[in-house]
Amino acid sequence: MTPAEPEILFARKGAAGLVTLNRPQALNAVTLGMVRALTAQLEKWRNDLSVTRVVVTAAGGKAFSAGGDIRALYDAGTSGRHAEMLAFYGEEYVLNTIIKHYPKPYVSLIDGICMGGGVGVSAHGSHRVAGDRYLFAMPEVGIGFFPDVGATWFLPRMPGELGAYCALTGERFGAADGIAAGIATHRVASPRFTDLVEALCGTAPVDAMLAAFAAPTKDAASESKLAPHRSTIDRLFAGGRVEDILAALDADGGEFAQKAAATIRAKSPVALKIALAQVRKGKDLAFEACMATEFRIVSRVIHGHDFYEGVRAVIVDKDNAPKWQPAALAEVSDAEVARHFAPLPDGEWQPPELVRG
Template sequence: MSEVEIRVEGACGRLTLNRPSALNSLTLMMVRELKAALRQWIEDPAVEFILLDGAGERGLCAGGDIRALYDAARSGRLEEAATFFREEYELNSLISSYPKPYIALMDGVVMGGGIGISAHGSLRVVTERSTLAMPETRIGFIPDVGGTFLLARAPDELGTYAALTASRLGPADALLLRLGDLFISSNEIPSMIAELALCRTALDAHELLLNKSAAPSPGSLEAERQWIRRCFSRQTIEEILNSLDEETSDIAQRAAAEIRKNSPTALKVTLRALRDARHKADLGYSLRQEYNLAMACLQNPDFLEGVRAALIDKDQQPRWSPDDPARVTGEQVEKFFQNHEFPPLNLGHTYSQRGVSGDNRRNLSRGNYG
């Protein structure tokens, strides 16, 4: 059985990740199947809109297959890893500019690469079961799949907070960070999917989703925005930690403790990438930069050590090198941002997400739900 179920139901192009035993984590073959289906449907007049979801009860997608990337890096098969990143990021770019409405059902766990195939869509649906995260700094890696682009644009330094702490976000916090657009109760999902198959146009789908949407329960971050903005607007990891240490709230102290668990090198590279992305207008810049950073991370000892501690030995005791942000020099960080000798990304043609003039394709733009 294919690891991606691809079919057309009415006017809806359905994509279901079908690797539930691995929480639908992405393989290179899955990435290729998703790209092929999406490209085919661009010119198919029968397909008005796309719906992405995941098989099983646990979530949409836990990210890329980190164990496969670990094995490739450990054995020196870097071109194999580069091929995965290159094709995954090209898929992220295709989704972000897709000319037909792309609805992502972000139910359950959505992390890393799962963010890349959902949060760049034109409409992102979360439920009370949604748990979103970009936890890469915990394994000596950086938020990729366009994560630096998305998190840099979150209000009040909330994206910087999420990236450096590797925090998990519930539905209200995901909406606050602009990683999702609508909240729909999980009880409504089966009927929503069935009714989407009966929609004749994307506008019908638009109306259906709006009618099923509701307000989520309050999240944890709305009340913390003031100190998060104050602390995470600092320019270095050391300054952020010093600022957090001066805060009296328990959640600020927990944030500092979580940051100190993560790879100091990955933290510094991530902060630099987030600040760079904030001043660039397009996703393509961030994806190209993340491609270089991802390949540099795979050649840095912290990645192998982070995956060992988290997924191989599972002792949760990584030995970072260096083990303190103050010992990570500017020169060491700068090396991550230098060009690396791997085939470049081919982001190809970008499509207007506003639809195609003169036909009946409708846009389910996140801007329509403000």
């Protein structure tokens, strides 16, 4: 890709507006420029009667989108440009909300990694198609951050305690588990994606086309990594405190529980407690309230320690040895968690006008 090539591409073909995430060298990580371009294009297509559906794909083959441009956000924060960080998150959350309420079918074809910001530009659309290489995760607690881009909405609405499991462990869901969790709506074999895009450019109903291309689901349970553990997850991840969940995992003592507990204990204690609070609070909140809640949280997190330490350990120095502050769950008070959810003194995040009301 030449330096001048756009980070996100738009095209019209037949009845479809086509979007291509186009940063394959960065696993299609979402930038502020991409957020702004997609927001503007969706508003144009909203009012274009000849566009009856939007289809989102990604270049490169390895990732739909591995998240937001975390390194750029880290650089901004460590140099004191917190307003720049908040501009990104505020506009990203507006885009997530526009997608959630988009009046036309919004079809994401997801083949490869889909995390963080990539989830934000796909999960809230009407149709989420998982290819053979589909890998969904919200691994933010591993870098001292929290599951955002609407995770406060969709995690609590996963069946049972899958949302709490996803938030606290950051484990990856394959296509079968993505369908089971409701984060993906259809399963289509990867080699058929090109033909599916062509079909979606016609005038036939989107649901009919997806049904025609959908892979058989009879073997989905055998492909699922989580299906054998669903009852265990629902039983052990039901606690109201991270400490309670870890105690339940330790008491169970099985291989799955031991692995989950070890995974959780490596994450940021502050981030873990925020994430579980999101899952518990979000089930009773409307979508826009979830987004406003996330903006409250991010407004505090960017002035904290663990996000920068997590990015340093995983992305910058790559020593994978973060020094969390505080280092233990017991040192993270309820008041400290509540502080992240408190109203903002300088004004709250506002949803876009088109979906407010």
